[in-house]
Amino acid sequence: MWLDEGWIEEDWVHRLQSPNQDARPMGTVVDTLVVHCISLPERGRDPALITDLFLNRLDCHAHVSFGELIGLHVSSHFLIDRDGSITQFVSCEKRAWHAGISAAMDRSNFNHFSIGVELLGDIYTPFEQAQYASLRRLALELQARYPLRYAMAHSEIAPTRKTDPGPFFDWKGLRKSNTYELQIDGL
Template identity: 85%
Template sequence: MWLDEGWIEEDWVHRMQSPNQDARPMGTRIDTLVIHSISLPERGRDASVVSDLFLNRLDCHSHPAYFELLGLHVSSHFLIDRDGSVTQFVSCEKRAWHAGISAAMDRSNFNHFSIGVELLGDVYTPFELAQYASLKKLVRTLQARYPLKYAMAHSEIAPTRKTDPGPFFDWKGLRKSNTYDIQIDGA
């Protein structure tokens, strides 16, 4: 079930509202899913640290790797933990600040028309089956409300800046082979 404001109202989605969001440009068609991976510090597995980053609560002096995050304001619509649990940080009707400077397929500013999904993990390690199961469930839920057509890696829209979700992310079952077109197995 959806709330009119773009929040998923289901028991499998936890809600924590990030202040790092703003309005999408009027009339924007939300048709793209951007897949990310995140770990803080590198190779970290604590989702609460990522939540703190998205909620502007991260103590950037608590770890040397966090110094570069001082003053950074970022968010994503969703975070999928290693156990498959899903947290929504930004209404899908709003623009989350996840893609940064981005361009692909003759389009730019992917934050405008995309939904950002972070998977807890890194570019060095395979993702968990529970994460893929939750991602597919999330995509089906999103497709019931939005005309999602494409699924793209952060590295595909910002190749000079980003490498995530990395070589261990398995696109099979999420998009058609050799395309960006979403295709969920069994759907």
């Protein structure tokens, strides 16, 4: 079930609103799912730090690597924890700030027409089966509401800047082989 404002109203999705969002351009069709991974610090597994980052309350002096995050305002529509729990930070009707400078398939500014999903993890470690199960459930829910056609890696839309979700992410079950076309089965 959905709230009219683009929030999933189900007990399997926790909701926290990030201030790092704005309106999508008028008439935008949301047709792409962008898959990311995130960890703070690198290889970290504490979802509270990601939550703090998305809510602009991360103590950037708590770890030496956080210094580069000072003044950064980012968000994603969803975060999937290692145990499969899902938090929604931005309404799917709004533009989350997850893709940055991005271009692929003769399109740019992927924040405009995509839904961003962050998986807690890194490019060095396989993801958990619980994360794949939650991603599948989420993708099916999103596909029932939006005309999603594509599933892309952050690295595919920003190849000079990003490497996530990395080589350990298993695309089988999320998109057709050798394409960006969304195909949800058996994630």
